[in-house]
Amino acid sequence: MRFFSDNAATVHPAVMEALAAANHVDTAYDGDALSQSLDRTFSDLFETSCEVVWVSTGTAANSIILAHFVRPWQGILCHEEAHIEVDECGAPTFYSGGAKLMPLPGRGAKIDIEALKTRLAGIRKDVHQVQPAAISITNATEYGLSWEPGEVGAIGEVAKAEGLKLHMDGARFANAVAYRGCSPADVTWRAGVDALSFGFTKNGAMMAEAIVFFGGSGGAGVRELKKRGGHLLSKGRFVAAQICAMLKDDLWLANARAANAGAAALAEACGDRLMHPVEANELFVRLTAAEAAQLRAAGFDFYDWGEGAARLVVSWDQDAATVAPLAAAIAAL
Amino acid sequence: MRFFSDNAATVHPAVMEALAAANHVDTAYDGDALSQSLDRTFSDLFETSCEVVWVSTGTAANSIILAHFVRPWQGILCHEEAHIEVDECGAPTFYSGGAKLMPLPGRGAKIDIEALKTRLAGIRKDVHQVQPAAISITNATEYGLSWEPGEVGAIGEVAKAEGLKLHMDGARFANAVAYRGCSPADVTWRAGVDALSFGFTKNGAMMAEAIVFFGGSGGAGVRELKKRGGHLLSKGRFVAAQICAMLKDDLWLANARAANAGAAALAEACGDRLMHPVEANELFVRLTAAEAAQLRAAGFDFYDWGEGAARLVVSWDQDAATVAPLAAAIAAL
Amino acid sequence: MRFFSDNAATVHPAVMEALAAANHVDTAYDGDALSQSLDRTFSDLFETSCEVVWVSTGTAANSIILAHFVRPWQGILCHEEAHIEVDECGAPTFYSGGAKLMPLPGRGAKIDIEALKTRLAGIRKDVHQVQPAAISITNATEYGLSWEPGEVGAIGEVAKAEGLKLHMDGARFANAVAYRGCSPADVTWRAGVDALSFGFTKNGAMMAEAIVFFGGSGGAGVRELKKRGGHLLSKGRFVAAQICAMLKDDLWLANARAANAGAAALAEACGDRLMHPVEANELFVRLTAAEAAQLRAAGFDFYDWGEGAARLVVSWDQDAATVAPLAAAIAAL
Amino acid sequence: MRFFSDNAATVHPAVMEALAAANHVDTAYDGDALSQSLDRTFSDLFETSCEVVWVSTGTAANSIILAHFVRPWQGILCHEEAHIEVDECGAPTFYSGGAKLMPLPGRGAKIDIEALKTRLAGIRKDVHQVQPAAISITNATEYGLSWEPGEVGAIGEVAKAEGLKLHMDGARFANAVAYRGCSPADVTWRAGVDALSFGFTKNGAMMAEAIVFFGGSGGAGVRELKKRGGHLLSKGRFVAAQICAMLKDDLWLANARAANAGAAALAEACGDRLMHPVEANELFVRLTAAEAAQLRAAGFDFYDWGEGAARLVVSWDQDAATVAPLAAAIAAL
Incomplete structure (x- = not known):
């Protein structure tokens, strides 16, 4: 009996049905009706205007968001056991053109807020030291902890004060939200999160993750990063269909x-x-x-x-x- | 009635069935039985030992192969209307860490062999000029021409003489081979091709392309490029299943x-x-x-x-x- | 008797004297009085507010400016025989994290304005094609032609209309200006040039080039590109001293x-x-x-x-x- | 009275004289007699065949060596307070196309050998985790400690056993060797060091550092990295002259x-x-x-x-x- 990974789980029947239903002609890439519907669907779910870009892996979602938030010479603060730090073969550094991951300690793979502040205070503001431009947290964490909205908010305040973007790796966002019973908005943009990697693959999809930018457009460059990374599937409606199926009826x-x-x-x-x-x-x-x-x-x-x-x-x-x-x-x- | 792109075509029923059949538990990433079967299946098809790596887009296939063949300061000779030159948002340069595409003329998007030789002869062998390390050709070409084995062989000879790797972008390889009625081997490795992007998506799959290295292993680094690019799908068996279905019974x-x-x-x-x-x-x-x-x-x-x-x-x-x-x-x- | 390159020429006695005069203790890197004086000196020379950053090679100057003007997925329009295209081992692509050089024809290595417009018109505005973000011209050109202010202005108007930055590679800017007898301002910012690589090494310095941004600050990131490229010399006053000597008394x-x-x-x-x-x-x-x-x-x-x-x-x-x-x-x- | 940095020190009169003496016509770039003499001079000093490449900063020296030793998806083990980790704005990651620095603790900025072994043992040998390809140590360290040959040898043995290249950042190599009174060979290649950044700028030169590969050639690609980084000065003899002067009569x-x-x-x-x-x-x-x-x-x-x-x-x-x-x-x- 399998308990080694939710990556090995099956695909939910509703997702399989959605793939079958999407098997008719539509525009290529992401011009199809399903892809075009995502902004609205997520905006409803998150109670704010969202820009949504589908990709087929969590590594792509994390990397594209982070590459969008930092320049090559800047840094990304994250937990020392974060997936982006230890399990993605350096993908965020690749996509960003060289950004430095700046690992921090913390219990249960949550960034310790004091360690975060200390680290930030210790960076000289000059061209010799890499200056951070983003913080990335994971919800649920690598150790299966779910963030309380207030905890995210505390990180969000530091991010705001320092002018840093806040990214949430939500490979298991569904499990985290289900556990807290909170609104998806409460633990994301209301707490200062700028963008979310919303994972569906581990939770019943086949290969479908959503990059979600809160508060309107994520800005120029995201779709170029996706195309350039080889992630703009030509029959993209089959990824969008999975996401739509996962969101339908919760x-x-x-x-x-x-x-x-x-x-x-x-x-x-x-x-x-x-x-x-x-x-x-x-x-x-x-x-x-x-x-x-x-x-x-x-x-x-x-x-x-x-x-x-x-x-x-x-x-x-x-x-x-x-x-x-x-x-x-x-x-x- | 649609004639604007085979990217917008439907998925073949046999592929849909293969996806359904793959919907049981197996190891994550590419450790599953289907993924593991590819080397053997392609080796049979191509009548030589092959190493095969699945990806979900042709841009990823092309970019990973080319990034594997060249160093960041080297170049890739290709037709001036090649997909890698005009339609991939710079993906091969991104994956290779900066390699330069070196466009060449030629009728019907086939590299003109004389233009190729002239270009090669004109490059000073010093550190100021970018030295090519690979040639990339497309079969069928951007204008729907199918290469004869002898034409590929002529390019292959130049490649060999100059110590260049030869890549074939086979987004429509099936159509090209079907037209020529030749053995897949004749128009690839027997003609000097080192690696092929074998496309299935346009030809009836959903999102499935095979990177095929001829003559045994492609060498170290390919799988790191794939993982780092975010292309190692966690439920990878669903890509391998598509490829297996496409190869079954031809x-x-x-x-x-x-x-x-x-x-x-x-x-x-x-x-x-x-x-x-x-x-x-x-x-x-x-x-x-x-x-x-x-x-x-x-x-x-x-x-x-x-x-x-x-x-x-x-x-x-x-x-x-x-x-x-x-x-x-x-x-x- | 040497006529093969001005790179092989001697260093002017006034530059040697300036190096000797700079051989006293001052702050490291570019905090010294000489480095700090450059903004003012060039602002006087160009009759507008300038931000100036010294580097030790023209390749570094060109690459840092261009990397500052374009994102990795964008392009740089230049002449097909430009130094950045054929003689810098891909440095602008390296510094920019992958930007594509987009070569254009033109007599005497001046970009042909009609070819420029045709090329621009031919680029589809989508994520598949690389979108240019800058134009780079060379003055004097690779064939020793000096641009008239009006010719630069014509390029500058295209740049402005298309939202592109305009860079001038001025490895032999002095020779070009001396030939025209014009004001340095006329052939640069007044004609739409955003930044200039002002070369001194070929013209009597030892290793000294100035990155000149017109119209105030060049913006955030330039000094990080320089440091990250290993171009922030610890005894930087010796580069600044050369530039000051070259500008003194014209x-x-x-x-x-x-x-x-x-x-x-x-x-x-x-x-x-x-x-x-x-x-x-x-x-x-x-x-x-x-x-x-x-x-x-x-x-x-x-x-x-x-x-x-x-x-x-x-x-x-x-x-x-x-x-x-x-x-x-x-x-x- | 200045005690804040040896970067702010003056240039030794012998170096100034060497610059004056080099002020005659010779071949451009690094084809001149002085540049060509370096391999032999360093081979004599280190009692083994050396390939030597001059650059003008320590950051360039470190970055080019490390970029030469690792691929973009690999890692570099170093002390958590190493200059490459905290003071070079990410230059080694830039030059290597994305390699990850993997910081380690240790007293006085010497890598702790047990921490090194533990870190190495903890890395899963798969494509998800970044695999190290090099170790970098600094001599003298950031805290002014000089390595004993035996200490370097212990690191060298680990490097050899794990197939890692060993780099020594010798920004203050002269001070370290002078303190130990050992042969330069003993604390470098005899102890397993593959390449050294031999610093001269802090020790009396103006802008001159030597990349030294021990045991013959460093291999293909180094000079391309240097050119591509904009570090091939056109009047390169003036850097070589400084190094020659520094080595003359010890x-x-x-x-x-x-x-x-x-x-x-x-x-x-x-x-x-x-x-x-x-x-x-x-x-x-x-x-x-x-x-x-x-x-x-x-x-x-x-x-x-x-x-x-x-x-x-x-x-x-x-x-x-x-x-x-x-x-x-x-x-x-």
Whole structure:
């Protein structure tokens, strides 16, 4: 049974149906009706004017936004375990033409606000030192923590005071919002976020992520970055269709709630093994090598997370009922 | 009726079925069974050992191959109307970290071999001038010409003599091969081609192109370029599945033959209007503004190609029968 | 006797004295009094507010200005024989993070204004095609032609109408201005030039070029490009000192006039051999291989310029008198 | 009295004389006799075959070497306070096309060997994580520590075992070697260093640094990186002349010994105030704001180094005698 990644999960039937429904002739690239509908749909969802650009991976979404926000000689403040820092083969630096990631510490992969301020204060304002132009936070974080609107707001205030853009990597934004039960607006633009990578692939789509700029247009250059990166699919309506399907009737929320519920059920079984609170669909648990082997022998698949620890991810197509066997197996260790 | 682009065509039912069939759990990224099968499948097709990397756009395929073949301070010789030169927003320069495209003339968008030799002879071998490291040709060309194996071989010999890599942009490789009736090997590696961008999207897939390195491994760095460009889809099996479906029972050839047949039928109707021989699925025809308006009024959709000319593209889902109305309309002009 | 390049010329005694005079303690980098004086000095010379940044090579000057004017996905229109296109190993593309040089024809290496307009009209305004953001012209041109203010103004009007920045590569700006006898302002900002690479090295300095932005500040980012390119010399006062010495008492004009006078004297001897009018310090002359060999045997050193032609450059430290032997030798051929 | 930077020091008279002596006609760029002599001169000094490329700044030297050693998607391990990490505006990332600096801790700005091994062990060997390709160390370090040959050797062994290139930033290499009294070879290639940025500017030159590749040629591409970066000065003999003058009769060692002696004399006066051992020409001393103000009032100029600390740099043109007033002033605090 799979718990190693929501990247390996299936595609939701509604998304498959949407792909079939999109299989008729329409304009190429992103001139089709589905692509053209996204600005309006997201503007409704986020209760503000949005500019939306679809891409097929989260790495592309993060990189294009960040490249749009910083110049090659500037920097991007992020958590030292952020996906953009450790898992994207340097993509944001590639897209931005050389921008420097400036890693910061913080519990559960949330940037520590004091560390952020200290770092900013320590940068000499001259041409010798790289000057940051953006902050990037991840919601839910690499350790499955969901940001409270107030926490994002605190980062947003620093960003505003320093003239920095604020980006949110929302590869698991749905899980984070589902957990908080807040409005998507509260944890994004109302808290100072300028742009969001809104992920759908892990949550039931096939290859579909939305770059969302809040407050109208993101400005010139974004679509050039996308085209130049080879991300303007010629039959782009098939990406837009996935996003539309995920937003329809709040499928994105329903899927995230299912996964979160599975994670919560597992969390109960894990008890003291938990290394972080479970606020989305990921669990980080203490597990000896012997215990891990025992679970694997019983058919459960997951990642080791360094020595004596493991990561368990519950996907949208799993829920409390389907995770019961693993919960039982862990409880029985 | 659509004749403006094969990019706007539908997806073949067999590809849709393959996507549905791939909708079960498997490893993320490109570790799945379908992705892993590609090297063998293409090696069979091309009668030599191949390394294959899937991507979702032709721009990504071209750019990754070229970036792999040249260093940032080197150049890429190509036709002055090549897609990489005029239609990719500088993507090959972006991916390569700055390589210079070196455009050459030639009829029907085939590089003129004498112009190639003259250009090469004119470059001083010093650090002031950009030294080319690759040649890129397109098959079928931007004007729908299909290369004969011997013509490719002539370019291949120059490439070999000068120590240059030879890339073939095969966005419409299927149409070119279908027209020539040759072995895919004859017009690629046997003629000196080092790597091919083998396009499937225009020919019935949804978003699937294969980077094919001939003669074993393409070497270190290709997969890093792909990941860094944001092209390593997390549910990559859905791209590999499309390619597998297109190769199964030579669907790629059948689709291309259908489109070519439609183009041939149209060509007959166009007679003297043709600006180039029709050797694939594209026609470039002389058409006055009034004639173009008349055809559009009759429901036919196509691109103007400068003044007094138009481009007509027949897609895989159109054939001789379905193009009959346009053929008749043109004949009646 | 040297006629192969003004790059090989000596350094003027006044520059050597200025270096010696600068050999005392002052602030590092460009905080010293000499560096700080440049804005004012050039503002006086150009009769408008200027921001000036010193660098040590013309390639750095051109590249930093152009990188400042264009984004990586944009283009730079220039003559097909411009130094930035053929002799800088791709430096402007490197500094700009990938901008495309868009070469244009034109007699004597002056951009043909009609070719410029045609090229601009032919670019589709979409994300597929690279959109130009700057025009770069060279004065004196690669063939030693000096621009008339009105000619520059015609280019400047196109630039303004299209929203493009206009850059002038002035590696031999002194020779061009000396020939025209015009005000430096007339042939630059008054004609629409936004920034000038003002060269001093060929004209008597050791390694000193000025980036000149007209109309106040060049804007944010220039100094970062310079630092990031490794061009912020720690003992920068020694570059600024050269520039100050060259500007003092119009030494730059005196040197250029000497070289131009030498070139004019040679031109008279060359008669029908001249391939271009001589409007600066370079001559391009028809010369058979046998004639070239004969001159070389007589001790004259120069570059072949393709078959049957040669380039003769007169340097600041040569004048009408010193070129007399070559003039006589050519006349005697 | 200046103690704020050796970048502000004067140029040694022998260097000024060498510049005057080089002021005759010779080939442009780096084809002149002085430039051509460098390989041999450095090969003698380092007791092995060397390829040497002159540049005018340390940032250029570091960046070109590192860009030559790593591909854009790879990383460079360095100390978290290394000049390349904190003081070059991202130049190594710029020149390399995007390589990631991977900072490590360590006392006195020497990379901690255990931290290095731990970091290397923690990197997954996949395309998601940036793989390092080089290690860069600084000698003398940012805190004025000089490496023992054995310490370098320990890093060199790790580099060799992991297939990484080892670069030494020797902006103050002369001071480090002078302190150790070792052979230049012992602390470089014999200890595993592949290339050295050998700095002369801080030590009495005007703008001259040598890129030194040990063991024959550095390989293809270095000179293209230099040209492309705008660092191939057209009158390059004036940089080569400075280097030749610095190497003649071991002027580089004499100058470094003078500066080191001055630093040692100051160190004695500083006693317990010293934050690091003084092994070159820099001192880092505890100093209250009041004490700093008192020294400045007495005419001594230096940098604050965070709160309660200061950096004092002794230059080649200062020695034990000339630093006596500051020594006395500190002793009297």
